[in-house]
Amino acid sequence: QVQLQESGPGLVKPSETLSLTCTVSGGSISGYYWNWIRQPPGKGLEWIGYIFYSGSTSYNPSLKSRVTISLDTPKNQFSLKLSTVTAADTAVYYCARSRTLYGGTDYWGQGTLVTVSS
């Protein structure tokens, strides 16, 4: 059974960089898209971007200038960096797997709340 687990600081100061890592267990990184998706408290879902197992990336244009997603295949991990954060970046951050052949995002981490505050 594939499992994803987010890790990283729960509190980040304004103007600093948010850094999260997702560890994938029970399956391989190969053959899938690996996403970061966030959800502000009480609000809807926003796709941040993905990294394909080959290393190619796609980012939401609304965040593109501040986002970097990277992959560490030997460790079965992928990471998110979001720079110059503000209170508007406070959200639950999810890592999640999307399929290539069948579509849809089928495995999600439990999510981690990141609060931006001084």
Add this chain to the structure above:
Amino acid sequence: DIVMTQSPDSLAVSLGERATINCKSSQSVLYSSNNENYLAWYQQRPGQPPNLLIYWASTRESGVPDRFSGSGSGTDFTLTISSLQAEDVAVYYCQQYYNTPYTFGQGTKLEIK
């Protein structure tokens, strides 16, 4: 960006009754080369991550009860729960994966009447 608009924003249905949630995309998500609609539905229970219910607009994910069904094509889609159960209380989201940025509807909150 493709804008996804769900209706209604909230819905109260009696146990055992049918629930219907609509989703409209600002442009077609039907890919002509394979005739598939790049549209998924998710269920999010309180405090939980979203759970994939339906992909390709109408294909039920493995393990999802058959009371859940998806329909529609092009720009108009529907999620139907044929006989509401207590565990179906949740927020439901549609998502297009036709092109990036992938976008979600605003969500529909489903409650028991």
